Amino acid sequence: MIPSASALRRVLRRAKDGVSLNLAEITVLLQARSDDLDQLCTHAARMRDAGLLAAGRPRVVTFSPKVFLPLTRLCRDRCHYCTFALSPAGLGRVGVSPFMSADDVIDIARRGAELGCKEALFTLGDRPEDRWPEAREWLAERGYSDTLSYVRAMSILVLEETGLLPHLNPGVMTWSDLQRLKPVAPSMGMMLETSSTRLFTEKGEAHYGSPDKDPAVRLRVLEDAGRLSIPFTTGILVGIGETYEERAQSLLAIRGIARQYGAIQEVIVQNFRAKDQTPMRAVPDTGLQEFRATVAVARLVLGPSMRIQAPPNLVNIDECALLLGAGVDDWGGVSPVTPDHVNPERPWPAIDRLREVTESAGFTLAERLAVQPEFIRRGEPWIDPRVWRHVVALAQPDTGLADLSKKALGLPWQEPDQIHEAFGRVDLHAEIDETGRKTDRRGDFSDVYGDWDALREANDRLPSLPSERLGGDVLAALRQASIEPSALSDNQALTLLLSEGVALDALCSLADAVRRDTVGDDVTYVVNRNINFTNVCYVGCRFCAFAQRRDDADAYSLSLQQVGERVVEAWSVGATEICMQGGISPDLSANAYFDLARQVKQSAPDIHLHAFSPMEVMNG
Secondary structure, X not given: OOOOHHHHHHHHHHHHOOOOOOHHHHHHHOOOOHHHHHHHHHHHHHHHHHHHHHOOOOOEEEEEEEEEEEEEOOOOOOOOOOOOXXXXXXXXXXXXXXXXXXXXXXXXXXXXXXXXXXXXXXXXOOOHHHOOHHHHHHHHHOOOOOHHHHHHHHHHHHHHHOOOEEEEEOOOXXXXXXXXXXXXXXXXXXXXXXXXXXXXXXXXXXXXXXXXXXXHHHHHHHHHHHHOOOOEEEEEEEXXXXXXXXXXXXXXXXXXXXHHHOOEEEEEEEEOOOOOXXXXXXXXXXXXXXXXXXXXXXHHHHOOOOOEEXXXXXXXXXXXXXXXXXXXXXXXXXXXXXXXXXXXXXXXXOHHHHHHHHHHOOOEEEEOOOOOHHHHHHOOOOOOHHHHHHHHOOEOOOOOOEOOOOOOOOOOOOOOOOOOOOEEOOOHHHHOOOOOOOOOXXXXXXXXXXXXXXXXXXXXXXXXXXXXXXXXXXXXHHHHHHHOHHHOOHHHHHHHHOOOHHHHHHHHHHHHHHHHHHHOOOOOOOOEEEEEOXXXXXXXXXXXXXXXXXXXXXXXXXXXXXXXXXXXXXXXXXXXXXXXXXXXXXXXXXXXHHHHHHHHHHHOOOOEEEOOOHHHHHHO
8 A cells, every 4th residue: 555645754754763663664664755765865874874983984885895606506496586596407508517616616716815805705506405416416426415515615715725704695504504604604694585475485476486485494594693693694685576564574574683683794685686587587677766765764674783785786886876875884795706696687886986986975985804894893702713813814903894905815724722721710610609700791791692672572472371271272282291292282382381370280280190100209319510611602591690701700611631620529429420511612622522521431430421412512
């Protein structure tokens, strides 16, 4: 429905006042045109300027000189607008291998480094081995179990041979995928594109038949990247069949995750461009006014501190000034070496021409690295120690922007050393009762737990508790639990987990009966010692008072010798079990958990070792 003039005036006034906008108001603003659009852009530009001033770089618009590495164009998805993805037969017709070879990767990266590039953008299709036997065979012949293993290996190769910083766009990634790739890339990305489930489930829509375009799956990737403190790029694709309300919902979804985890480093607002030989070839390109409105609304929704990016090659170069006027503060990656393989019909603008347009609009154009400056200045936990040297070798220490006096040069990449050295308050377990803690919170307390308003909003969405009476759902769940607990559905299990009052009494009575039938009335215990080998942790669990950052006053890490001494102490006074746990520290080597377990058994061969948490298993 087209908004009335009065509705637009009211919402524009609220936007001018900086009031938080709701879904309906955002939907209205997305439809602003002509004079209303000019007002909208003015408000958005003012917010952008305030954000750049607060960041310490007023009127500075950034870009990243990069090379584009299309590691594979095979993909298991079938997006209706895409010409990047090809079948094995299609690759054969153009004489392209299923994957880029290591030699080709390094050749392009070296040429980029010689021309001043500092970023290597890895873009590829989603998990092609799941669809194409040719992909599985190519990888297996070279000793790789999957595409992401090859991505990891090529990232390390680029770091060591050229010094370019990998920015990884391999599509949907699991928690373990993200964890495996973080040590080899300072930043990653994946476009949300849209949160519209309709475009994914309805036949004929843009994402129908593409398993990796399920919005719920893609949103989970953004959340997992946030939980792992990975500087992450995302964005929306404008004009692929979504309604204005669906577009507004997409922006709100990104904002919610950005506030909760703080890991979204930039949001790309990309306009749709129809391509020949695709099912969407007849769909009109996104109009410039609609695109400007979306950029401006993205700025207002996402706030002054978010970097808003628009690809400068998807509009005419003179139109870039209009995007700056709508709140853009970043042009993204621009390559002097490689084409935009996703939009090959739209060449990159020459950097000198982009600088001319940017400066004519009253801005300074500055080079940045693959990871936004704010995250470089924060350091850990955002940048993994294994790539930290590569990042600081190219960054200005005060701003985090690219240092123009430095060229990318290869540096060794390696896992942390195997030596376990002690540091910090290693006697905290004893001193805690006498001298106590030196601080009452970890050093990154203000940002590690996310935005508290976002947390409250998330809590408000939790399911409500059931009523006091034993309703039909509770009775059905209790009945199933009494017959065959393993057959409980997810909804039934949730019903029991939320039990209160008489429902909780009934659940406890049933559990007590199961206990009595299973083990009788004997209650057992174990004499053990808890050994926390380190409290350095970069996971932001909101219930935890244990974790510290490495430079916090109460941080510590035990040496293997100290761990062994504590095991011997425990065994000598009758303990039969060691409970071993520690923080998720980026300094732990790949073999650290094995070394710790081995040390326990060498110190007291007959003692039982209870270790490690699922997160520690994943980390190791």
